[in-house]
Amino acid sequence: MTTAYFDLVSGASGDMILGALVDAGLPIATLEAELNKLHLDDFHLHSKKVLKNCFSATKVDVHVHDHAPERHLADLQKVVNDSDLSDWVKERANRIFYRICEAEAAIHNSQVDKVHLHEVGGVDAIVDVCGALAGMEALGIERIIVSPFPLGRGFVFGAHGEIPLPAPAALSLLKGCPIVGSPIEKELVTPTGAAILSEVADGYGPIPPLTLNAIGYGAGTADFKYPNVLRLILGDSAGESGLISETLVQLESNLDDESPEVVGHVARKLMAQGALDVAVLPAQMKKDRPGVQLQVLAKPAHADSLQNILLAETSTLGVRRSEVRRDSLPRRSETITTPHGDIRVKIAEVPGHAAKVIPEYEDCRTAAEKSGLPLREIYAIAKHDAAHALHLPHDHGHSHDHGHSHDHGHDHGHSHPHDHDHHH
Structure with a gap:
């Protein structure tokens, strides 16, 4: 099984992920061919080798001629859905943009479909998200492990003025992910970098056992006292048992006063918003009432948003949450x-x-x-x-x-x- 390990030496951003993929062997022509499926004419890629503290790395820049000042979720989803990208890329890109809008809505006390995105809504961010996903697919990556996310400190100037680091949107997107503080007074993990890697990660931690095949370094723009790079390690892996182990979150809620139509609708919505599996089981409730138990299996990064769906769209007053280990072939x-x-x-x-x-x-x-x-x-x-x-x-x-x-x-x-x- 082809496994990718993203070693966040100096954090992660969309362009650093693209650079690491290209440096690890993704032909830039293949990446451009995939991105042409977006049917957007106002951008082009530029890839070059650079040195970061004597480390050779690939810098991928997205040059845009996009005059749209902001986009809403529906605008981003239309670009994705109208493209000729694979279903795998479309599904995950839509989830990434939904999660970004969800995070922004919570920060600004707004609604997901009413949030207007500035930088993250630009063509360059669309290219970062779709290019990263298409690049992973083109390299045949089947399993992704990510190191803890290093978070910088200080302040940065954005569309809403000065904001503290880590950026609120990036921090919100990293719920359920391991984080670690850094003394660097710069933004190390951007919202798009956080959204991409937390969406595709199958697990977090140190490098798993694997047979090493390729290494790629994606360069950031800033210069630090240590290399500002994201390292990608590609190899073939399988544990001693031959199984893949991952830690997931299981959500459960018992319902005895909900209509079958609502239960079916909620189950479909949970799957659409990133649940790995949804089960509806018969249950005998208190006072001898027949009911159902909703079980939802999710990646840690998706658990909060899926729990919110259960609380908002069913009659339940609470949700049980537990960590489970899944072994899969x-x-x-x-x-x-x-x-x-x-x-x-x-x-x-x-x-x-x-x-x-x-x-x-x-x-x-x-x-x-x-x-x-x-x-x-x-x-x-x-x-x-x-x-x-x-x-x-x-x-x-x-x-x-x-x-x-x-x-x-x-x-x-x-x-x-x-x-x-x-x-x-």
Whole structure:
């Protein structure tokens, strides 16, 4: 499993993340090609090698000709949703911008959809967010671990005048993340840097065991007494058990006076806002009343906002919160060409056993609707074709004679916000 470790030597900003990805091997042409999918004509990238306290690093600058003074959440989401970026990038970019607006709304006592963003709403921040996500995807990164966030002190001048460091928005975005103070009187972690890394992180702490493949240094703008860089370490990893361990937050709430329609709506909203899983379980409540228990699994950075949804949109008066450890199988995503269209599959490696192949439901549902075949047959075809194309062991005794012609001789293709008002 390709693992990325972001070592925040001097903090993180959007452009430092881009620089680290390029320095670790992401071709700048690939990054530009991905960003062209945004259909924004008023920017261009400039990448160069620089020295930071004798450390060679890559500096990526986003030069913009954008005259929009501010944007709201709906404007940012429209740019993302109208792009040709992958669904993975779109989903996470939308969540990042939502969380930034949520943090700003709380700070300024406003509403999420009414917050107008200055620096973070600029084209350069859109490029930082979408470029960082697209770059991670292009490098095939499957697991991300981040070191504690170092926070500077002092004051910085922004759109609302002088503000204390760490910036309130950045601090709010780091809820659930490990932080550590720094004597440096500069902004070390920008709101966009905080939002990107807290969104994609699968865990925090020291460098995990891995086989080292590449190292990248992304340069910041300022000069400190030590290198102003973000270090990216790429390698292949798996624990002794072959499993991936991560610490997550589980939220629980019991409901005995809520309508099924509201429960279903809340479950969908929780998933849309970043929950990893939502379960609705039958429960016998006090006074012999039947009810349900809502269980929500989330990354630590998302726990507060998801808890707020439970408190605001259900009849519950409280939410139980606990830390849980999740062990999961290493996995990767591939796209398989079948006679009924391209279908994405997850390949999970099981130590000592054959790999598991899990087709994506939405792709199978679309193929079933177009072909008229039962959904279960599409699943079987996708699993068989994935095993054949990827040379995985599979059940050769399974019959694929579904009463239609299935040409297994066809070709199988498979693929696998930085506050720029004060550059860091």
